[in-house]
Amino acid sequence: MSEVFNFCAGPAMLPKPVMAKAQEEFIHWNNTGSSVMELSHRSDVYMAMAAKAEADLRDLMAIPNNYKVLFCHGGGRGQFSAVPLNLLPPGKSADYIVNGSWSKAAAIEAKNFGEINVINIREEHSDGEISLVPSEQWPLNSDAAYVHYCPNETVDGIEINDVPNTNGIPLVADMSSTILSHEIDVSKFGVIYAGAQKNIGPSGLTIVIIREDLLGNAQKATPCIMNYETSANNDSMYNTPPTYAWYLAGLVFQWLKAFGGVKAIAKVNQLKAELLYQTIDASDFYTNTVEHQYRSKMNIPFWLKDESLNEKFLAQAEQRGLMALQGHRIVGGMRASIYNAMPIEGVQALVDFMQEFEKGNK
Numbered sequence: 001m002s003e004v005f006n007f008c009a010g011p012a013m014l015p016k017p018v019m020a021k022a023q024e025e026f027i028h029w030n031n032t033g034s035s036v037m038e039l040s041h042r043s044d045v046y047m048a049m050a051a052k053a054e055a056d057l058r059d060l061m062a063i064p065n066n067y068k069v070l071f072c073h074g075g076g077r078g079q080f081s082a083v084p085l086n087l088l089p090p091g092k093s094a095d096y097i098v099n100g101s102w103s104k105a106a107a108i109e110a111k112n113f114g115e116i117n118v119i120n121i122r123e124e125h126s127d128g129e130i131s132l133v134p135s136e137q138w139p140l141n142s143d144a145a146y147v148h149y150c151p152n153e154t155v156d157g158i159e160i161n162d163v164p165n166t167n168g169i170p171l172v173a174d175m176s177s178t179i180l181s182h183e184i185d186v187s188k189f190g191v192i193y194a195g196a197q198k199n200i201g202p203s204g205l206t207i208v209i210i211r212e213d214l215l216g217n218a219q220k221a222t223p224c225i226m227n228y229e230t231s232a233n234n235d236s237m238y239n240t241p242p243t244y245a246w247y248l249a250g251l252v253f254q255w256l257k258a259f260g261g262v263k264a265i266a267k268v269n270q271l272k273a274e275l276l277y278q279t280i281d282a283s284d285f286y287t288n289t290v291e292h293q294y295r296s297k298m299n300i301p302f303w304l305k306d307e308s309l310n311e312k313f314l315a316q317a318e319q320r321g322l323m324a325l326q327g328h329r330i331v332g333g334m335r336a337s338i339y340n341a342m343p344i345e346g347v348q349a350l351v352d353f354m355q356e357f358e359k360g361n362k
């Protein structure tokens, strides 16, 4: 089979060297004679691997010592419940910023567990352009238990680049589709969480980074496997963690370190996004309606002006090995997800195809 570039939003492609290494040691890992997925999570070899993965992630993100890193189950949506269960005590409320479909879903789920103030910051203009209310103007409640937001809306292709100032109220960020894509200052956040299957590893693993002083306030009904304090006190091994996904995430962290770290990959991510947006903007055949400063660098939705060409576009793209470009069912059109593992060659192949397709169908 010739080379394939997979633009799926998630589960997404993983770095080729990582997949090759996993394949090489799939059956005999680390001189154990077993696969890593067949070993006890409490064995010395497994625990050493798990600790190294955490140390590498701490290194990559410069996570301060007063933060715990938890390796959890349940995906991004699991955290939509876990966050209010752990951080929203009875009698308090939380602010939920809504700028797209994931932040909206997080707010709806949180309402099951307490009082939620939904703050819609999305603005749709008469010419179709989508922009956001700048974070300085968000009407935050000064007594909220926390503020939840989604810096990169995976479906809508909307990114908030600055870290909002919440005047000391813990900031909770769903970074499922943007973690490790560019440098951030972890100390500005109370909690960062991310499902692994976009920029970390295979699905089944969720990373939670939490400031220690926020532990210990869980609602009484919090299931033990969602309780951050229980997880933290047991090094994420209160129950059996997703051991293989943890191992693969560890390989991705090693790959990213060898690449030069988050700063180095951020440069490539910037170039990839520019290449694709320039192609869209230079044509009157394709459009993207998100205001420039809020355009996502990871998930780039675009629409063919003539939507009757959608099927043809997707079929021809697939013939060229450009896979999974169909947009999310709720927004339609196309979407190219270009996470860390997507090489610039993949984006180049996509823009070459887009330009050719435009010429042939104008």
Ligand SMILES: *Cc1c(COP(=O)(O)O)cnc(C)c1O
Residues within 6 Å of the ligand: 010, 074, 075, 076, 077, 078, 102, 150, 152, 153, 154, 174, 175, 176, 177, 195, 198
């Ligand atoms: C994919 C995604 C989710 C949902 O993740 P699951 O692991 O499927 O629950 C949540 N938030 C964001 C921003 C996402 O991109």
